[in-house]
Amino acid sequence: MSVERETIGAAELEEALREYVDKANASPRARKTLATWSCRLHIAATDVEDAAFTYVVEQGASQPLVVGLEGVPDLVVRGHSFDLAEIFWGDANPVSNYMQGAIKTQGRADDVMRLDAMAMFIFLGQ
Amino acid sequence: MVEDTRADVVVVGAGLAGLSAARSLLDAGVEVLVLEARDRVGGRTHSVEEADGLVIEYGGQWLGPTQDRVLGLVEELGLGTFTQYSDGDNLQLTDGARLRYQGAIPTGDPVQAADLIDAMVELTLTCMEIDPARPWDHPLAAVLDSTTLETWISAQPYSDGAKQWVRTLSRAVFPAEPGEISLLHALFYFRSGGGVEKMIGTINSAQETRISLGAQHLSHGLALPLGDRVRLNCPVTRIDRSHDDVVVHHDGGTTTARRAIVAIPPVLAGRIRYSPPMPGVRDQLTQRSFMGSVLKVHVVYARPFWRDAGLSGHVTADTGLVQITFDQSHPDRTEGVLVGFIDSHLGRTASQMSEPDRRAAVLEDLVRMFGDEAANPIGYYERSWIDEEWSRGCYVGMMTPGTWSTLGHALREPVGPIHWAGTETAVIWNGYMDGAIRSGEDAAAAVLVDLAAHGLRTEAAR
Numbered sequence: 001m002s003v004e005r006e007t008i009g010a011a012e013l014e015e016a017l018r019e020y021v022d023k024a025n026a027s028p029r030a031r032k033t034l035a036t037w038s039c040r041l042h043i044a045a046t047d048v049e050d051a052a053f054t055y056v057v058e059q060g061a062s063q064p065l066v067v068g069l070e071g072v073p074d075l076v077v078r079g080h081s082f083d084l085a086e087i088f089w090g091d092a093n094p095v096s097n098y099m100q101g102a103i104k105t106q107g108r109a110d111d112v113m114r115l116d117a118m119a120m121f122i123f124l125g126q
Numbered sequence: 127m128v129e130d131t132r133a134d135v136v137v138v139g140a141g142l143a144g145l146s147a148a149r150s151l152l153d154a155g156v157e158v159l160v161l162e163a164r165d166r167v168g169g170r171t172h173s174v175e176e177a178d179g180l181v182i183e184y185g186g187q188w189l190g191p192t193q194d195r196v197l198g199l200v201e202e203l204g205l206g207t208f209t210q211y212s213d214g215d216n217l218q219l220t221d222g223a224r225l226r227y228q229g230a231i232p233t234g235d236p237v238q239a240a241d242l243i244d245a246m247v248e249l250t251l252t253c254m255e256i257d258p259a260r261p262w263d264h265p266l267a268a269v270l271d272s273t274t275l276e277t278w279i280s281a282q283p284y285s286d287g288a289k290q291w292v293r294t295l296s297r298a299v300f301p302a303e304p305g306e307i308s309l310l311h312a313l314f315y316f317r318s319g320g321g322v323e324k325m326i327g328t329i330n331s332a333q334e335t336r337i338s339l340g341a342q343h344l345s346h347g348l349a350l351p352l353g354d355r356v357r358l359n360c361p362v363t364r365i366d367r368s369h370d371d372v373v374v375h376h377d378g379g380t381t382t383a384r385r386a387i388v389a390i391p392p393v394l395a396g397r398i399r400y401s402p403p404m405p406g407v408r409d410q411l412t413q414r415s416f417m418g419s420v421l422k423v424h425v426v427y428a429r430p431f432w433r434d435a436g437l438s439g440h441v442t443a444d445t446g447l448v449q450i451t452f453d454q455s456h457p458d459r460t461e462g463v464l465v466g467f468i469d470s471h472l473g474r475t476a477s478q479m480s481e482p483d484r485r486a487a488v489l490e491d492l493v494r495m496f497g498d499e500a501a502n503p504i505g506y507y508e509r510s511w512i513d514e515e516w517s518r519g520c521y522v523g524m525m526t527p528g529t530w531s532t533l534g535h536a537l538r539e540p541v542g543p544i545h546w547a548g549t550e551t552a553v554i555w556n557g558y559m560d561g562a563i564r565s566g567e568d569a570a571a572a573v574l575v576d577l578a579a580h581g582l583r584t585e586a587a588r
Binding site for chain 2: 029033034093095096097098099100101109110112113114116117120121123124125126
C-alpha cells in the first residue's frame, strides 16, 4: 500500500518527541508497568536528514531528549517523519497493522515490546 | 502387501517434522524409510484444491518473521506467498458491544486495552526468563507449573473484559482453556515464539504470510526427493528395540533399522506399543500430554463484502462458537472467504453437533459479526481436528499442569535407538510449522551423531 505523507521537519519532530517524553513521564500506566525498563533509543526519520534523536529511559523514567545520536543504542527506531510524528503526538495507534509495517525497529524483542507498550499507553491516554 | 524392509533409520510420521528429518538424513547419505498412517503426507497441514480451484487450508497455514526454517523451505521450494489481508479495522465483540480497532490489541475500551498491554508486558517479560530448552530449570518452575493460566488471569487486577479477552487469546493460541494448562507451559510457549506480541498479530507477527498453493505443499516438496521411501497407509503399531536396532511393525509389514525417529505428537507416540516398554517417566509424560481442541471452518462468499465496511475480517468475540475469524480470501480470486476457529471447550461442544446444526451456529456467529450478508455463503468447509484419527486434535500437543517441571526432561531424550521429533519437541516456534521443521532437523542431526558414536555403518556404506 503506497501512502502519500507530508514530510515533518526536524524541529517539529523534536517538539513532538519532547511532548512524547513528557507524556511518558506523566503516564501512570507507563511508569508502573515499565518501572524496571532502561533503554537507550536512537530515533531517526528516514526522509529528513537531520532528524535524529537520542531518547533514554532509566528505570521507567524518560530522560530529557538529546538532539543527535549519542552512545550505543539498545534500540534503533526508523520511520517516515510523518509516521513518527503521528505516534509522538499520540494521534496514531502505534501497533496498528500499518504502523507495524511502517516503523522499523532494530534491537531486542523485549525492548520493542516495551516501547510499543509505552506508545500504546500514551495513545490510549492512560 | 506385507513386506519386511530394511533401512538405516525409520521415521514414523510424514508431517513436516518427519519429512524434514528424513530429508536431512537422506542428504547425509543415510537410507531412510518414512511410515505414514494417513493416505497423504503433511500431517496437520492439509490443503485441498476444490473443483473450482479454490484452495481450502484445513490445517496450519500461517508463516511469520523469525520463522527462518519454514521461510527458508518456502524459498528453496520456490513456493509463492502472499500477505495475510489486514487492511481496515478489526472487530471486538464484547459484552454486546461491537468495537472497531487496529493491530493486535483491541483499543475500543482504553482501560481494557491498557490492561491487555499490562498483561502482554507481564507475560512476555516473564517468559523471557524461561529457557525453552529446559523450562523445568526455572527457579520457580514448580510454582509456575502448579499454577494454571486461569489462576494467573483471575488473580490480576484487570477489568473483567480484559480477563475475558486473555481467556479468548488462550483458546486461540494454544488452543486450550486457560484452566487446562499451567502458567509454565504458557510462558514456555510464548518464549518459544519470541513473546506474546509476535504470536498474536498479523503484520510482523506469526499470522503474516500464507503460501499461495497451500501449506501442505511444503510437505509435498520435502517428500518428492524421498520418492518411495515414503510409505502411506502404514500406521505403526509396535516398535521393538535392542541396543542397536529397532523393528517397527506397521500395517505394511515390518521394518528393521538402526534407529527410529518418532515424529508424531507425544500423546499419539504413547499409543504405540513398545518392547521392551518405555521407561516409566517417558510413559508418564505421554499420559500427561494432550492435543488442543479445534475445528476450523471456511465460509465462502461471492465477494469479500466486509471490506466494503472497512473491516479486515479479523474478529475476536466473547460469545458464540466461532470466537476468532480472519479474512481467508486469496488475492488472485474473487471470492471472499472467512476462516473461523472453534477452539477449546467450544470445539469439543461443536464436534458433538450435527453438521447442519454446526453450520447454522457458525453462520449465526458470522451474521452477528458481519451483518445479514454473512447468512448467504456460496460454500462451507469444515474440519474437526478432534475427530482426526491420526492427530486427535490441533494445533499442538500440550502438557497438563505439573508435567513440565517433573517429566519435561523426558520429552526429547532418546530412549535407546528411538529418537523423538514433532513440533511439540521444538525449542523455537513450538507448535508451529517452523518448529516442526526444526525438530525434524534436530532429531536427524542427533541420529547422525548417535550412529557415528556407535560406529554403525549405514546401508549405503555397506
